Amino acid sequence: MSMKSFPKPSELPVPAGAEGWEKIYPYYLVFQDELKEAEDAKFWFCDSQHWPTVYKPFETIGGEFAVKCLGQYNARHLMIPNANGIEFRVHLGYLYMSPIPVPEDQIAARVPLFEERVGHYFANWETLLQQWHTKVRGTIDEMETLRFAKLPEIVPIEDIRSGKAKDGSEVLLENYDRLIQLCYQNWQYHFEFLNLGYIAYLDFFNFCKEVFPNIPDQSIATMVQGVDMELFRPDDELKELAALAVELGLQPHFSHTDAPEATLAAIGAAAGGERWLARWDEAHEPWFNFTVGNGFYGHDKYWNEHHEIPLGYIADYIRRLDDGQDIMRPKEALIREKERIVEEYRDLLDGEAQAAFDAKRTLAATAYPYVENHNFYIEHWTMGVFWRKIRELSRMMHAEGFWAKPDDLLYLTRNEVRDALFDLVTAWGVGAAAPIGATYWPAEIERRRGIVDALKTARPAPALNTPPASITEPFTRMLWGITTEQVQQWLGAGEEVPGGGLRGMAASPGVVEGIARVVHDADQLSEVQQDEILVATVTAPSWGPIFGKIKATVTDIGGMMSHAAIVCREYGLPAVTGTGSASTTIRTGQRLRVDGTKGTVEILDAPAVQGPGAHSHHHGHDAEPANV
Amino acid sequence: MNDFQSNEYVQFFDGGIAPTLENLGGKGASLVTMTEAGMPVPPGFVVATAAFDAFMDAAGITAEIHALLAGVDPEDVAAVDRVSLRIREDITSRPIPERIRELTRRAYDALQARFDAPAPVAVRSSATAEDLPDASFAGQQDTYLWLEGFESVGEHVRRCWASLYTSRAIIYRLRNNIPNEGLSMAVVVQKMVNARVSGVAMTLDPANGDRSKITIDSSYGVGEMVVSGQVTPDNLVLDKVTLAMVREHIGDKHAELVPDPQAHALVEREVDAGRRAVRSLTDAELEAVARMAKRAEKHYKCPQDIEWALDRDLPDGENLLLLQARPETVHSAKAPAAPATPASPGSLWGGFSGTLLKPSA
Numbered sequence: 007m008s009m010k011s012f013p014k015p016s017e018l019p020v021p022a023g024a025e026g027w028e029k030i031y032p033y034y035l036v037f038q039d040e041l042k043e044a045e046d047a048k049f050w051f052c053d054s055q056h057w058p059t060v061y062k063p064f065e066t067i068g069g070e071f072a073v074k075c076l077g078q079y080n081a082r083h084l085m086i087p088n089a090n091g092i093e094f095r096v097h098l099g100y101l102y103m104s105p106i107p108v109p110e111d112q113i114a115a116r117v118p119l120f121e122e123r124v125g126h127y128f129a130n131w132e133t134l135l136q137q138w139h140t141k142v143r144g145t146i147d148e149m150e151t152l153r154f155a156k157l158p159e160i161v162p163i164e165d166i167r168s169g170k171a172k173d174g175s176e177v178l179l180e181n182y183d184r185l186i187q188l189c190y191q192n193w194q195y196h197f198e199f200l201n202l203g204y205i206a207y208l209d210f211f212n213f214c215k216e217v218f219p220n221i222p223d224q225s226i227a228t229m230v231q232g233v234d235m236e237l238f239r240p241d242d243e244l245k246e247l248a249a250l251a252v253e254l255g256l257q258p259h260f261s262h263t264d265a266p267e268a269t270l271a272a273i274g275a276a277a278g279g280e281r282w283l284a285r286w287d288e289a290h291e292p293w294f295n296f297t298v299g300n301g302f303y304g305h306d307k308y309w310n311e312h313h314e315i316p317l318g319y320i321a322d323y324i325r326r327l328d329d330g331q332d333i334m335r336p337k338e339a340l341i342r343e344k345e346r347i348v349e350e351y352r353d354l355l356d357g358e359a360q361a362a363f364d365a366k367r368t369l370a371a372t373a374y375p376y377v378e379n380h381n382f383y384i385e386h387w388t389m390g391v392f393w394r395k396i397r398e399l400s401r402m403m404h405a406e407g408f409w410a411k412p413d414d415l416l417y418l419t420r421n422e423v424r425d426a427l428f429d430l431v432t433a434w435g436v437g438a439a440a441p442i443g444a445t446y447w448p449a450e451i452e453r454r455r456g457i458v459d460a461l462k463t464a465r466p467a468p469a470l471n472t473p474p475a476s477i478t479e480p481f482t483r484m485l486w487g488i489t490t491e492q493v494q495q496w497l498g499a500g501e502e503v504p505g506g507g508l509r510g511m512a513a514s515p516g517v518v519e520g521i522a523r524v525v526h527d528a529d530q531l532s533e534v535q536q537d538e539i540l541v542a543t544v545t546a547p548s549w550g551p552i553f554g555k556i557k558a559t560v561t562d563i564g565g566m567m568s569h570a571a572i573v574c575r576e577y578g579l580p581a582v583t584g585t586g587s588a589s590t591t592i593r594t595g596q597r598l599r600v601d602g603t604k605g606t607v608e609i610l611d612a613p614a615v616q617g618p619g620a621h622s623h624h625h626g627h628d629a630e631p632a633n634v
Numbered sequence: 635m636n637d638f639q640s641n642e643y644v645q646f647f648d649g650g651i652a653p654t655l656e657n658l659g660g661k662g663a664s665l666v667t668m669t670e671a672g673m674p675v676p677p678g679f680v681v682a683t684a685a686f687d688a689f690m691d692a693a694g695i696t697a698e699i700h701a702l703l704a705g706v707d708p709e710d711v712a713a714v715d716r717v718s719l720r721i722r723e724d725i726t727s728r729p730i731p732e733r734i735r736e737l738t739r740r741a742y743d744a745l746q747a748r749f750d751a752p753a754p755v756a757v758r759s760s761a762t763a764e765d766l767p768d769a770s771f772a773g774q775q776d777t778y779l780w781l782e783g784f785e786s787v788g789e790h791v792r793r794c795w796a797s798l799y800t801s802r803a804i805i806y807r808l809r810n811n812i813p814n815e816g817l818s819m820a821v822v823v824q825k826m827v828n829a830r831v832s833g834v835a836m837t838l839d840p841a842n843g844d845r846s847k848i849t850i851d852s853s854y855g856v857g858e859m860v861v862s863g864q865v866t867p868d869n870l871v872l873d874k875v876t877l878a879m880v881r882e883h884i885g886d887k888h889a890e891l892v893p894d895p896q897a898h899a900l901v902e903r904e905v906d907a908g909r910r911a912v913r914s915l916t917d918a919e920l921e922a923v924a925r926m927a928k929r930a931e932k933h934y935k936c937p938q939d940i941e942w943a944l945d946r947d948l949p950d951g952e953n954l955l956l957l958q959a960r961p962e963t964v965h966s967a968k969a970p971a972a973p974a975t976p977a978s979p980g981s982l983w984g985g986f987s988g989t990l991l992k993p994s995a
Contacts (some may be wrong), residue, residue: 218846219839220871222878350875354845515878517917603878 011472025462050102050470055563062101062416068302071193085119099461154399175431206373210366232375241550243289248323260321266313298528299384306414319551407444430546487565510585510603513571520557545570558600638744643685659760659820678824691730708808722796759794780898794821832943834858837931840965856888876979937962
């Protein structure tokens with residue numbers, strides 16, 4: 007088979023208006039002309055699972071910290087024998103990754119180091135994980151203490167008397183640096199256990215594939231996955247709040263949840279409202295540190311700052327309770343089914359093989375839940391506080407005349423923000439009329455806004471350059487679902503779905519037919535109707551309340567362990583993930599047949615006309631995926 | 635589902651009476667056991683050994699039979715044949731006692747009441763183990779197919795009774811010193827399968843002996859063409875635990891064998907292109923076959939090779955029938971190679987580098 011290729015970075019067209027885009031990102035993040043030959047020789051895949059939309063310059067921080075810290079655990083902490091970290095570049099606003107292999111002749115030497123380090127963690131899992139919670143919580147608490155207040159007109163007299171001899175600007179500078187450092191710190195902690203969780207899972211996965219050839223990936227996932235996970239906790243809190251509202255007869259007060267303050271006031275004034283509000287406050291901390299996005303973008307909305315979001319979900323749950331629906335996840339049934347599956351596979355083995363199955367599954371079931379639960383602590387909680395602090399800073403600088411819109415700081419890189427802060431404290435310190443930034447940044451930000459908006463008009467290429475003959479790097483396969491088959495699928499060489507349609511990963515079993523609802527960002531979630539099939543680029547944990555009313559999920563991106571897959575298995579809904587193009591191929595209103603057991607999606611009323619010359623006259627929200 | 639009360643003389647497969655070999659013979663007891671274990675065989679009933687005993691008592695010919703057999707030389711085949719013929723003619727000419735005849739007729743009517751139209755039945759002898767050489771011999775001797783109407787059924791029940799005295803059975807008992815006293819015979823009356831789709835199922839993957847799979851071959855009509863390899867059936871491999879499809883191959887299934895009611899035989903006919911191109915089992919039917927295979931394996935406690943059919947005359951959900959279950963011995967012997975388990979058995983995490991260094995996950 008001749009190897010097809012993806013385009014080279016230089017072959018991708020720059021969208022009109024995005025010229026000069028390279029300069030809005032740090033120099034080290036973009037492909038280099040001088041390194042073209044070496045960079046073109048590598049295979050890069052786009053991580054649109056975590057970064058589905060174009061970065062504003064400041065937002066590369068999440069990608070940089072996350073992928074850097076993932077890599078350090080492979081390459082420097084755990085000494086994974088055959089996998090170093092992952093190089094990454096931003097190209098046309100999207101993040102592309104290339105795993106760095108370990109040279110063959112160095113693998114053997116790393117094995118004993120790896121075994122010792124991994125062994126220590128698995129032998130001391132509970133203690134170390136407990137410590138992790140303390141460390142992560144400490145970081146968040148410290149982050150919360152940081153303030154970005156306007157500098158005072160004059161140095162307070164107390165500081166004169168005490169001989170402090172500092173004007174307070176150092177606090178502003180230190181707090182910014184500290185905020186960045188604390189964010190970095192929790193991203194280092196994030197990966198302390200993540201790679202281990204995957205290693206334990208992979209070990210059990212490989213064992214199962216050996217003793218049960220062709221065992222569906224789904225079965226393996228089910229056997230190690232937690233049922234009662236912290237990932238689902240925020241959603242469960244909303245359900246309990248809904249149930250309590252019904253119990254207290256507070257339903258009438260949930261009719262205008264888009265006015266959250268008035269809603270909460272009305273509830274507070276009603277009989278039983280005090281009890282409900284006490285429960286609401288209890289759920290609030292920490293569980294409303296929950297984003298409708300994935301924590302990687304400055305525009306993410308968090309429940310604790312946008313009460314209309316959780317209140318809207320609660321109102322929806324109340325309606326369903328009043329309709330006599332059962333909104334709780336079938337936890338008991340899921341646990342029983344999981345136990346049955348474990349037991350039946352186990353019974354197929356005997357002797358040593360059964361003992362190995364037990365040991366490997368137990369370890370994976372201990373280590374793997376971290377992979378699901380860490381998300382709340384880092385992506386939601388840590389990043390929620392981080393973005394809130396960044397907004398605080400951005401708004402303070404906005405008030406100082408740095409930019410036109412309150413959140414425009416996001417159009418600076420994080421090191422440019424440092425410069426701008428020094429500009430601010432200098433202008434303030436010397437008593438100048440205004441910082442230079444007030445002259446420089448507004449126009450520059452407008453220019454960059456134009457570039458970012460132009461970049462958003464194009465979707466990323468799934469990958470760049472020539473793929474290797476086979477993809478064997480374990481983490482790439484596990485975390486991103488980048489397999490040889492997936493790459494072939496992207497290149498159009500995959501197996502055809504009968505009658506046209508899409509193929510992806512069989513992520514959660516079952517077959518259903520229903521009407522598609524294409525959702526490109528969290529703000530569209532309110533459009534989702536009962537019993538529709540959710541079609542999205544990618545889903546986020548905070549979309550949880552939606553999963554109780556849909557029939558199935560189809561995503562462009564994600565593997566067996568993606569959020570959509572985990573949640574659908576949890577809710578017993580079929581899911582097909584990693585289809586590549588479902589959200590751009592499928593239109594809202596089309597009838598679909600989703601087979602989550604086979605991993606296929608058929609469009610039952612697909613228009614006959616396709617290909618060049620055929621174009622949609624549909625100009626609805628869902629026809630413009632890039633403009634989120 | 636059945637208002638007929640099983641009794642001493644006649645027992646339905648699903649009649650709720652615990653089967654004994656002594657009462658129902660090997661085949662009859664097995665059919666009752668299978669039905670009770672959720673492995674629905676074609677529906678029917680057993681005319682118990684007690685009926686034969688009552689018949690022989692009423693006929694009063696037992697002593698005469700013993701006398702005839704007493705002097706026979708097992709090496710004198712012609713003499714054995716003469717005695718055999720005489721005894722069997724004697725048995726088939728005697729009337730069935732009215733009570734037994736009436737109970738059998740009511741059982742037959744109760745069976746027929748389960749179908750929309752009168753359904754042909756098979757009548758088979760069901761010997762108790764000591765009486766006859768072996769299971770295969772027992773199966774060979776007396777099976778009457780495509781019988782319609784109670785008169786014919788009653789007639790063939792008597793012929794099955796008489797089969798206790800075939801030449802071969804007589805010689806076998808003489809050579810093995812099995813006394814003729816206390817011999818008895820049960821008879822199975824069972825619906826003829828009217829197979830719309832049929833096939834085989836193995837509770838493993840014959841390609842590698844992997845016991846976590848169920849392999850199903852399925853084609854239209856009666857299963858003979860699948861078993862004998864005259865058609866390429868659909869070949870489906872399911873995960874045994876979750877029943878998820880692991881491999882699916884749609885076979886050509888160019889022909890099917892279907893019953894010709896007039897000829898009381900099977901006729902071969904071509905399958906049209908539309909039916910060839912699609913899987914012969916719906917998702918629900920496929921799952922039902924797999925679940926039945928799993929039950930058979932669980933019941934018999936070893937890998938099974940079963941024959942099954944979907945019966946046209948029975949409603950959806952009750953139409954899957956188990957025709958045969960036998961231990962799978964060929965492929966289950968070659969179990970998958972022992973897995974490469976931890977390199978250092980003392981430590982749980984030993985060998986992780988091995989897991990990461992595998993060519994593909």
